[in-house]
Amino acid sequence: MQGDEGLMGSGEFSRRSLLSPKALRVYEQRGLLVPATVDPANGYRRYAATQLEDARLVVRLRRLGMPLDRVAAVLAAPAAARAELLAAYWDETERRVAGQRALVAALLAQWEDPSAGGGAVHDVQQREVPQQRVLSEQRTITQPEMPAWVPAAVARLEERAAAYGGPSGPMLLVFHGLVTEDSDGPLEVCLPVAAPEDDPAVRVEPAHREAYVRLRKRETVFPSILTAYDEVAAWLQGQGLRPSAGPREVYFAHFPSAAPDDEVCDVAFPY
Incomplete structure (x- = not known):
């Protein structure tokens, strides 16, 4: 019911915002939609009518699949910055879906014609890699955390590398374990x-010998990049070879400035 103070109870707010009572509790716990007042005696929650706009925005953003932390960032941003945040999220979503589409196509090709090499689209090459001395940072991390952590780690390493005259070779991402939405590497x-x-x-x-495939920037989007890992792993198996260390991504080009069709990265397996 609407109160004398211009507030409404959680039931009325739930109906008008199209958010279930359970969702309201979750969003309150996450700091997205905090009641305007909470009665200290009975815990009765009241919301301001002005909060309906934010509540309806939460509904719309969640329909886009936006994670709650990103929703919170949009709500906290000034109106002028919200469009930029939404555009950035949707660009990431479209790239992720494109990667998923490519992975689905590869799986379908493999299942429909198993004799076609698993739908391989890259030529596996081999090379000798000399011993290198590297500065490094290691962390247990899931794939969704990579876009934030990896560039930050690279920046810290580049700062340290200045004492040695700068980097002497391409940056490596070495996977000591599986890194996905559910598995955290390291x-x-x-x-x-x-x-x-x-x-x-x-x-x-x-120093080692390795098998690798070369990727364009558009092919590095997760999860489509996993197809490249599958191709190299299948090639090694077909040759009767076994990996001798964790697979890695070798970034030999400046990734942020590269165009979608520029070659930027090798997916490589030491053996």
């Missing part, structure tokens, strides 16, 4: 530098 970011043999700040990446 993942190591490595930046080669020209460091002395006895420098305790670096670790040695051993």
Whole structure:
């Protein structure tokens, strides 16, 4: 019921906002829609009519599949910045869906014609990789956390690399375990530098032979990039070879400025 103070109870607010009582509780706990008042005696919650606009915005953003932390950022942003946040989220969503579409196509090709090499679209190549000394950061991390953590880790490593005259080779992402939405690696970011043999700040990446495929920027979107991992793994199995270390992504181009069809990355398996 509407109160004398211009407030409404949670039931009325639920009906007018199209949010269930359960959703209201969740959003209150997450700080998205906090009641205007809470009676200390009975816990009765009242919402202001002015909160309906935010509540309806939450409904719309959730229909787009936006995670609650991103919804909170939109609500907290000034009106002029909300469009930018939504556009950035939707761009990420479209790239993710494009990656999922490519993965579905690869799986369908594999199932419809198993003799066609699993729908492979890349030529697997081989190369010798010399020993490298690398600065590194390692963390247990899930795939959704990678877009924020990896660039930050790279920036920190590049700052440290300045003491060695800058990086001496391409940046590596070394996967010491599976990194997906459900599995947390760990993942190591490595930046080669020209460091002395006895420098305790670096670790040695051993010389090895590796099989790899080269990807364009548009092919690096998760989960479509997993197709490249499958292709190299299948090639190694077909050759009777076994990986000797964790697979890695080798970024030899400046990723942020690259165009979608620019070659930027190798997916590689040491063996």
